[in-house]
Amino acid sequence: MGVPVAVEELSVSYGRTPVLQRVSLSVGAGEFVALLGPSGCGKTTLLRSIAGFVKPDSGRILAGGRDITTLAPERRGAAMVFQSYALWPHMTVARTIGYGLEVRGWDRPRIAARVTEMLRLLRLDGLGERLPAQLSGGQRQRVALGRALAIGPEILLLDEPMSNLDARIREGVRHELRALQRQLGITAIHVTHDREEAMILADRIVLLHEGRIAQEGAPEELWARPASAYVADFLGATNRLTVRVRPDSAAETAAAEAPLRLSPGRAPPPGMALAHFRPEEARILAPGETLDGLVFHGTVALSAYPGGRWRAAIRVGEEEALVDVPDRLPEGAAVRLGIPAAAAHVFAAQTSDRQAAVTVASQ
Template sequence: MPTQPMISVRGLRVAYGANEVLKGIDLDIEPGRFVALLGASGCGKTTLLRTLSGFNAAAAGSITVKGRDILAEPPERRGMAMVFQSYALWSHMNVGQNMGYGLKLRKVAPAEIRRRVGALLDMLGLAGFEDRPVTALSGGQRQRVALGRALAVEPEILLLDEPLSNLDARIRLQMRHEIRSIQRRLGLTAILVTHDREEAMVMADVVVVLDQGKIAQIGSPEDVFQRPASPYVASFMGAENIIDCQALRQGDGVVLQVPASDGVPQTRIESVHVADAERVVSGAVQVHFRSERASLQLQQSEPNGALQLPGRISQVSYLGGGYRCEVATSSGSFFIDHPSAVPHGAEVTVCVPADALHVYPRDPQRVAAAHV
């Protein structure tokens, strides 16, 4: 028998004045899942989170929690707790008072407040900090206090609005794993808003990619990364190199042709199984690939089922574990990761394996924008 969703959203629309931000969201979240809402600024992910929590009003649609309609309920009756990007701690209160504040509002007995706060201080690595002013804490410690305040009310659902964006890189990496571990230990249903794809993939079971107020793709981190459903998702998940090609279906495979230009002969990949080949149609296509999936050859090699583009090194940057090379070709400039430095101006060939190519019908808007 199918599990009843913890949260079910149907036809959700939210507008700020005449500007419709969410345009009919349908989403089911199973109990105990960690879901990341991922997308560029302005895509609607924070609006969706705030509407779930009750801080934004919906123009249409429904939100249910375990089958109960909560759309008309105030935030405190939705069984959710939120950790804000700014932490939103009370500067005149100490750590213990901040963490127990929600319980005090709910008129929980002082002894029970002390018990819960003490347990959370131990869980969050803040034992002995109960009487310390929050103004005397580091950013990572403040983030833990904000998380503890949310967990103190024992919510069924934890909402996280970019809670790590104000932390330095080392603490952010540590807190990703700590929050994930706590969520698993307590069996909470968690929803995270982030614009950082690595953060979403590290922390979440399910990634929901939003684009202009609509859901572009839902899936596991592996599905969304390896099989992006659209050019937008492919670019957002790191496949930002784009080539315009012509595609021809041939049996179960695809023939790709890069048109000739500037004296460079037409490049052709014979029938191969590119990523998601079953949805490729013949005609004008745009091909996406990731920098790390391509390689550089210092001389033209024989065709081997890979897309090959001759070019010249125009820029090289050191990344720590290798180099990122910008290669100027007749089909555009591409960024390729390479293990060693390549001289500026060197002639190279970009080689991309067929299974690293994500192929989509040509986006007319992108073509128009390129000619503005």
């Protein structure tokens, strides 16, 4: 079974460049946590600090209540699966999976039994004598995972292990990994830049930005209630249209339709603001249709078919937003673009990435 992990006020610099800035994070025993963010946000440095490959400038790392900050990687009770898999080309699958056990002094019969167990668990039966070059990408990924799991780690660290797989294989491997983690009850910390991967795998997502935690929580919490414009944008709310926030904390559009009351205590200051929303959550309203949300008047600039639905670009004044629609819309047509209250996230136009968000909802 896994152990809880705690990162306390961790700071890491590369030369004079700060990479992590007093990051604190707790991971429960048996929990699957995804460290999410773009390149350069600090997620891999945080993972490698937990693994013992990066020395922090300050702060502590605890595993099961034990301070592991200065321990060598092999003494931390953790195993890591690397992005490249790091499989030895001359070693068979069976030898690769059992290598860590050899290093630990296990006898051959015991190693063989453990390797057989791992091959069965990871659906690699019959492949024990193959070399990495004879395996598919998904099989190589499972071999790397088997090597990590064979030693019975309390913590499993995953550094973008599916980034080298094609989309079709990756989708299946995600679900396999999640099922395996639950079956074993192991504590897992997974680095990824793929928001869909994080949403599928994680009990909790930790979204990083410039060496700090921008927001953490259950996937559905971050999706529905992003804490900043940065979080909203990273989680797919890439459309942005201008609204005005009134002194009574209601948002109104230039369409002069009914304003939308913002959540009490979370509205940005009165003035210009931006409503963030996802293409799939917006709607084209029928004539006379009302909506509990924001309504914009615009024209169709372009329609395209990415598969399964049409996507229309709607021009609103000097701005443009994308919306998914069931049928093609004629270019130049006048439309009313509706953003349901639960789908609109309003932030001050000049907000910093750490400013609290507003998830609009009618009162």
